[in-house]
Amino acid sequence: MLKLHHRLSQRAYLAWSRIGRGMTLGVRAMLIDGDRILLVKHSYVPGWYLPGGGVEAGESLGEALVREIREETGVELLGPPELFGIYRHPAPPRRDHIALYVCREWRRGAEKIANYEILAAELFPLTQLPADAAPSTIARLREVLSGDPPGTDW
Numbered sequence: 001m002l003k004l005h006h007r008l009s010q011r012a013y014l015a016w017s018r019i020g021r022g023m024t025l026g027v028r029a030m031l032i033d034g035d036r037i038l039l040v041k042h043s044y045v046p047g048w049y050l051p052g053g054g055v056e057a058g059e060s061l062g063e064a065l066v067r068e069i070r071e072e073t074g075v076e077l078l079g080p081p082e083l084f085g086i087y088r089h090p091a092p093p094r095r096d097h098i099a100l101y102v103c104r105e106w107r108r109g110a111e112k113i114a115n116y117e118i119l120a121a122e123l124f125p126l127t128q129l130p131a132d133a134a135p136s137t138i139a140r141l142r143e144v145l146s147g148d149p150p151g152t153d154w
Contacts, residue, residue, distance in 0.1 A: 075109070090153040
């Protein structure tokens with residue numbers, strides 16, 4: 001029951017934030033470790049995603065990136081993240097934009113404990129992504145690994 005309450009609370013917050021805000025800006029991290037990638041599973045949507053979240057008022061993209069990956073995965077960056085692209089999120093209301101950073105120098109601190117937002121954070125081989133990896137995660141990974149320029153839409 002508590003899990004359902006958290007899921008409904010999170011969805012209500014996301015819906016309300018879309019009404020009360022103009023354009024929103026988010027960050028996502030592609031945390032690559034050799035031939036593996038770190039993905040997260042959220043409590044409020046199915047599938048595996050690149051970790052990240054919203055940029056708060058007064059926060060830079062870099063500060064938001066560091067905060068979000070620490071909160072969701074327990075990862076500490078050891079080198080500078082590389083801005084790969086800025087995308088428009090095509091889902092209505094079409095006000096969201098996402099900055100994608102590629103991070104190749106990092107380490108995991110204490111194991112991430114599952115919470116009401118993040119159920120799991122796991123490393124997967126780049127050649128064996130989970131069957132329910134989000135289409136946007138797969139598309140971004142293909143762009144980065146192929147050297148293609150970033151697309152327009154997330």
